[in-house]
Amino acid sequence: MPTPIYIIEEKKLRRNLELIADVARRADVEIILAFKAFALWRTFPIFREYIRSTTASSLSEARLAVDEFGAPAHTYSPAYTDEEFDEIVGCSSHLTFNSLSQYKRFRSRARQCSIGLRVNPEYSEVETLLYNPCAPGTRFGVTADKLPEQLPSDIEGFHCHCHCESGADVLERSLEHIEGKFARWFPQLKWLNLGGGHLMTRRDYDVELLIRLMQGLHERYPWLKIILEPGSAFAWQTGPLVSHVVDVVEDKGIRTAILDVSFTCHMPDCLEMPYFPEVRGAEHVDAEHGDNVYRLGGNSCLSGDFMSAWRFSHELQVGEEVVFEDMIHYTTVKTNTFNGITHPSIAMLHADGRLEILRRFTPDDYKNRMD
Numbered sequence: 001m002p003t004p005i006y007i008i009e010e011k012k013l014r015r016n017l018e019l020i021a022d023v024a025r026r027a028d029v030e031i032i033l034a035f036k037a038f039a040l041w042r043t044f045p046i047f048r049e050y051i052r053s054t055t056a057s058s059l060s061e062a063r064l065a066v067d068e069f070g071a072p073a074h075t076y077s078p079a080y081t082d083e084e085f086d087e088i089v090g091c092s093s094h095l096t097f098n099s100l101s102q103y104k105r106f107r108s109r110a111r112q113c114s115i116g117l118r119v120n121p122e123y124s125e126v127e128t129l130l131y132n133p134c135a136p137g138t139r140f141g142v143t144a145d146k147l148p149e150q151l152p153s154d155i156e157g158f159h160c161h162c163h164c165e166s167g168a169d170v171l172e173r174s175l176e177h178i179e180g181k182f183a184r185w186f187p188q189l190k191w192l193n194l195g196g197g198h199l200m201t202r203r204d205y206d207v208e209l210l211i212r213l214m215q216g217l218h219e220r221y222p223w224l225k226i227i228l229e230p231g232s233a234f235a236w237q238t239g240p241l242v243s244h245v246v247d248v249v250e251d252k253g254i255r256t257a258i259l260d261v262s263f264t265c266h267m268p269d270c271l272e273m274p275y276f277p278e279v280r281g282a283e284h285v286d287a288e289h290g291d292n293v294y295r296l297g298g299n300s301c302l303s304g305d306f307m308s309a310w311r312f313s314h315e316l317q318v319g320e321e322v323v324f325e326d327m328i329h330y331t332t333v334k335t336n337t338f339n340g341i342t343h344p345s346i347a348m349l350h351a352d353g354r355l356e357i358l359r360r361f362t363p364d365d366y367k368n369r370m371d
Contacts, residue, residue, distance in 0.1 A: 001242075002360055003321075004261045004344035008040065008239040008328050010351045016201045016234055017050040023200055023207060024051075027214035029226040032074060034196050035061040037231020037329045040346065041068035042358045047234075053093070055196075055229040059084040062091035074193070074229065076118060076159055078139060080106055089113055096159040096193070100142060107154060116157035116193065117142060123177035124162040126197075130272055131164045144181040156190040158182060163197025165232055168209040171198060175213060183221075191225040192217075198228055201236045232329040240280070241266065241327035241344060245320045246299065254288045254295060256306060257316045262298030264305045265341050267327060268334050271304065280323035282310040296322065300339045340366045 024031045032053040041064060048070065056062040056073035065073035075088055076096040089095060089110050096116035097103040103117060120141030124134035133140045141160070160178055163170060171194070178194075186192070199205055217226055243261040250256070263270045270277055276284050285293060288309045294316060298305035316322075335343055343361040350356060 001347070001355065002345045002357065004241065004243045004259075004266070005347055006239065006241050006327060006332060006344050007347045007349055007355070008043065008235070009349045010046065011349075012238040013043065013046060013235070014351070016236060016238065017047065019201055019207070020230075020233060021050040023211060027211045027226075028218060029214050029228055031228045031230065033069075033234055034229045034231035035064060036333060037196070038235040039064060039333050040328075040358070043348065044069050056092070059088050059091075062088050066091045074227065075113075076116075085109060094157065094191075094193075096157070098140060098142075100146065103152075103155070107152070111154065114156045114191070115154050116159050116191070117151075117155055118159045118161070119144070119147075119182055121160060121162055121174065121177040121181050123174060125166065125170050125173070126162070126164045128164075128273060134162050147182075147185065149184075151185060151188045155188075157193060158185070158189060158191075159193040159195065161195025161197070163195065165199045165202075166197050167199070167202075167204075168206040168213065171210065172213055175217075179220075186221050186224060189224060191227060192221075193227040193229065196228075196230045196232075198230045199233050199236065200230065201233045235329035237326045239326075239328045239349070241324040241331065243322050243324065243344075245316050245318055245322060247318060248294070248316060249297075255293070256295040256297040257322065258297045258299060259322055260299055261324075261344060262300040262302075262305055262338075262341055263307060264298060264300055264302050264336075265338050266298075266335050266344055267324065267331055268336070269330050270307060276307065277327065278325040279310050280325055282312045282322075285309055285311045292316075300341055302338070337366045337369055342366070 020031050032055050034055045036057055053071055054065045054069050054073050056065050056075045057077055062073045062075050072091055072093040074094040075092040078098045085106055092113050095110050095113040096118050098118050118141040120143050122134055124132050126132040129135055162174055200207055243259040245257045246260050247258040292312045293309050295306050295308045346359045348356045
């Protein structure tokens, strides 16, 4: 097995897809895959057994929807450009504008799509500002005070995104604000997209509450089609990133196990969010000193490419595996070639136990990006 390597496990992926498909059926909503969190197109034949559509935020994602998923995308972008817009329209069934000015500029060229407008409820419980789409000064969406009482006739939907790996209780409180701000326009619409961040495959997520909330929306607004577009929920806990120790260094009593992966290149959310990943066979601890306690360091030259600290059951040795759990969502889509560090390979562990290498990267991939 080439390492480092991301391994997506088919059994765990299907477990998530089965839950999501069941929620969609029971709640009478459409749940679609957001490429921004997961876009491994070699797995799309499995996805198509459970869902029908995807959501895109760029021309590249919209083309992926058509070329590899086999269906036009629900597309939203903070800003469309003249050069890409017509091709995006050709790859989209639904197209959401971020602002009234973008809508006015491009509306005549989007008539083959169901047109939507992103709205801002001015409420979000996302604490990390980097991920809070409703923070003061946000560039996302139109607030209620800027909407005309009578919407243009070609606006068929509202898109509202204000969650990040949130629970159903957060959605319940958010809906109070969404409906309070925008319900008076619902009779003019055909659909309501409640965005992503609904982490329904997390073990402690209240699926039954989510279903009741969606059923309540149908009772109040029976003409509205409800759409959810989570990303993390599909790939949540579906596989690890396997790395190896390449060196152990020490300074001021702090030992760092340097790995053949990078946080900034291969696990960027660990630094951006930040969050501490689960490491197989290790315990995350506060103190950086102690027996068998290590920082885990990436192999880039960024000084901050490390995380602290984990206690292992033994002293780490060069060549030993270090396995980061739950590393499929928001990783492969966000990896980068900083320092020219080779990407981990990507593999699927099939239900029959067979490991299939989906992609193995080489230095030519770095060179070609600079071509």
